[in-house]
Amino acid sequence: MENSMTRRRAVIVGGSIGGLFTGLHLLRQGWEVTIHERVPVPLSGRGAGIVTHAQLFEALDSAGLAAGDDIGVPTPGRVVLARDGSIAARRDLPQILTSWGRMYELLGAAFPEGMYHRGQNFLRYEEDAEGVTAHFDNGDPVRCDLLIGADGFRSAVRAQFDPAAQPLYAGYVAWRGMVEESALSDRALAEMFPYFAFCLPEGEQMLGYPVAGEGNDVQPGKRRYNFVWYRPADLATELPRLLTDRNGVVNEVSIAPNMIRDEIIAEMRDAAQSLLSPQFAELVARTAQPFLQPIYDLTVDRMARGRVVLVGDAAFVGRPHCGMGVTKAAQDAAVLAEVLDQTGDIPAALERFNALRCATNTYVVNHARALGAYMQAQVLSAEERENAERHRSADAVMRETATADFLRQSAA
Ligand SMILES: Cc1cc2nc3c(=O)[nH]c(=O)nc-3n(C[C@H](O)[C@H](O)[C@H](O)COP(=O)(O)OP(=O)(O)OC[C@H]3O[C@@H](n4cnc5c(N)ncnc54)[C@H](O)[C@@H]3O)c2cc1C
Incomplete structure (x- = not known):
């Protein structure tokens, strides 16, 4: 020894x-x-x-x-949801989705x-x-x-x-958030929740997948669905606007979720209604506290x-x-x-x-x-x-x- x-x-x-x-x-x-x-x-x-x-x-x-079976939530594959909510494309790709926690x-x-x-x-x-x-x-x-x-x-x-x-700013941000499985409509539960799902508005990308819920619970009914919505935001004007907090301070790299201005969140929710499939728009609408992550390389x-x-x-x-x-x-x-x-x-x-x-x-x-x-x-x-x-x-x-x-x- x-x-x-x-x-x-x-x-x-x-x-x-x-x-x-x-x-x-x-x-x-x-x-x-x-x-x-x-x-x-x-x-x-x-x-x-x-x-x-x-x-x-x-x-x-x-x-x-x-890693036991409770490491994450399995999904059978992927779907792309069209703006009208129909399934535009599908791919089998079994994966396990876990959480940082x-x-x-x-x-x-x-x-x-x-x-x-x-x-x-x-x-x-x-x-x-x-x-x-x-x-x-x-x-x-x-x-x-x-x-x-x-x-x-x-x-x-x-x-x-x-x-x-x-770090170099990539030219776009990600809006992120998640909703309890129990808070989603039957339609969202059937057509989106089981899958790694996407919606692809012009020049943007929304994706979501199921993850463990409170206390890392992976039991059906106790899980959550999380999303990442990539949206362009230029460095000179849009990024500083998004990162200007409730006190008028322009944050440089990131912003605490509770400091994002209400009007910025309201705009994002409106955009979700007009650009995303109904299942994803519902997800965004039901997310209590979205957070914003500028993307860097x-x-x-x-x-x-x-x-x-x-x-x-x-x-x-x-x-x-x-x-x-x-x-x-x-x-x-x-x-x-x-x-x-x-x-x-x-x-x-x-x-x-x-x-x-x-x-x-x-x-x-x-x-x-x-x-x-x-x-x-x-x-x-x-x-x-x-x-x-x-x-x-x-x-x-x-x-x-x-x-x-x-x-x-x-x-x-
Ligand atoms: C609290 C937390 C939550 C996260 N949640 C997610 C998530 O939900 N999804 C996701 O995709 N990624 C998440 N990440 C990022 C993810 O962990 C990383 O992208 C990836 O796992 C690589 O991890 P890392 O340990 O290299 O870096 P990080 O996870 O960034 O960890 C760096 C650590 O170093 C500590 N640190 C920084 N500066 C100092 C210093 N001067 N002295 C001492 N300690 C310092 C930080 O507090 C942090 O704990 C999270 C990171 C953290 C810290």
């Missing part, structure tokens, strides 16, 4: 999905691990769904976690509470030949062999590691340098169209643990990680960018327009959205 004098020590900044996956993998390999999360209380989901892929189940398995609960329960420090805001690090010292806004500096930035798309670790890497040239490494959204954020955010973070964690297990030379292991994950993650972000290009508000070149057109038909949307097949194709 290794004794703690010789155990390698990892500090993980950020205790969401990426941080927990990484922590669990490293613990299994005998590392001493602490997670330092800025938020002082247990995190709670933004209430949206997460699409599972085979790669996510593989990553759960390799982290020593068994369920994933966080599963991972969090497996990670030792005593090694998870809440209310610790990471400030900066210093690195030398033997290790890294991480500084937080409270508590003593922490010395470690390896510093992992799992601190999401506004990563403070990345800000020091690669200050030039910045983020890439980095390097995920690792020396003894510092970025995982998950801290390094790469793709538009949500391929539903890879959680799976990508899980795969980063699994590969990082694998390369660290192969050698005691941490910088060499991180170089290998960088080579393995940077290319794949860049590919994921570019693929998601291509899927969403037709919704961008900004003017595209003729070539970009032609490429964008390939991804907007009902068949293409059903085939390509939230599937990980493109990863297999790239590996083939």
